[in-house]
Amino acid sequence: MEFLNLFPLTIYKSALGLDEIVRKNLIQEVYNQEKESKNNEKKMYSERSSWTGDVHGHEYLYKEKKFEVLYDLIEKHIIKYIKKIGYNEEKIDLYFQRSWATISRKNEYISYHNHSQSHLSFAYYLKKDKEQGAINFHDNYKQNEMVPGTFDSISTRAADFVKLNGMNAAQIKIEPNEDDIVIFPSKTFHSTSPSESNNERISISADVSLISKSSNKIEKFITPISEWQKFK
Ligand SMILES: [Fe+2]
Structure with missing residues (x-):
């Protein structure tokens, strides 16, 4: 007798290996972003939702020089993930299209959602207690x-x-550890449970697009962005 489990969802989880001092600096940088946004505007959405940098003017973190070392490491993990799934990275260009920090305090959470405008997404745990569900x-x-x-x-x-x-x-x-990255297809619905810890959990998320290097004889991939033409 056999039970065949077909059609799996494959999630990637690994320690990223970001230098401790760099990680602490980036934590401080995220707090600075939050502080600056709170000085300028009211909290968006409900009182129990986490602070997310994308709706407070920090939706392209990979463009910020201090974060460069982080995204260099993340790229390597994303390549491993897509190769494991079977995508040929030699034929595909990958683009970060948006990336932001999330700060979750006690009882705060992110509701059920997916990122339907992108192809793969990740969460990297910059700061996290052991017992905090993620x-x-x-x-x-x-x-x-x-x-x-x-x-x-x-x-x-x-x-x-x-x-x-x-x-x-x-x-x-x-339940990842601090310095872990979790990568998944963007269409996968996900959420976070309310944080039970008195300490903040800080994660970095991003949306990544997989674009073909060449459009020759293929239909399904997005064509190279260099070939696009914006409406006049
Ligand atoms: Fe998400």
Whole structure:
């Protein structure tokens, strides 16, 4: 007898190896960005949502000189991830298209969402306590769900109609360490649980696009951006 688990979602998780002193400097830099934004504007969205730099004028962190060493390291990990999936990195140009910091304080969280305008995304944990949960991934396909709605129903779970295991989990929590990076397809829905720690958790996220180096004889990849023409 065999049970064949087909069509996996593959998430990359690894220590990044950022120098300790550089990491501490970047933490300070993110706090500075937050401070400056709070001086200038009210907190956006709800009171329990985390502070995110992208809506406060810091949506291109990779352009900031202090962060250069961070993105150089991240590029290497992203290449490993796409190669593992089977993409040929020699035929593909990768672009950071936006990147920002997130600060989560006690009881703050990021709701369920995906990044549908990009191809792959990551979260890098610049500052994080051991016991702070980090990121939940949600399965929208639920290939094994025979009775609709039963894999993510709280009552069904509570009444023990479905015993939780890896074949029926509708969401899975990943708990990275400080200095870990987690990379995933941007279309994957994810969220964070409310932070229970009195310390802040700081992560850096980005959206990355995979663009073909050549459009010759292929239909599906985005054509090289150098060939595009903006409307006059
Ligand atoms: Fe996200």
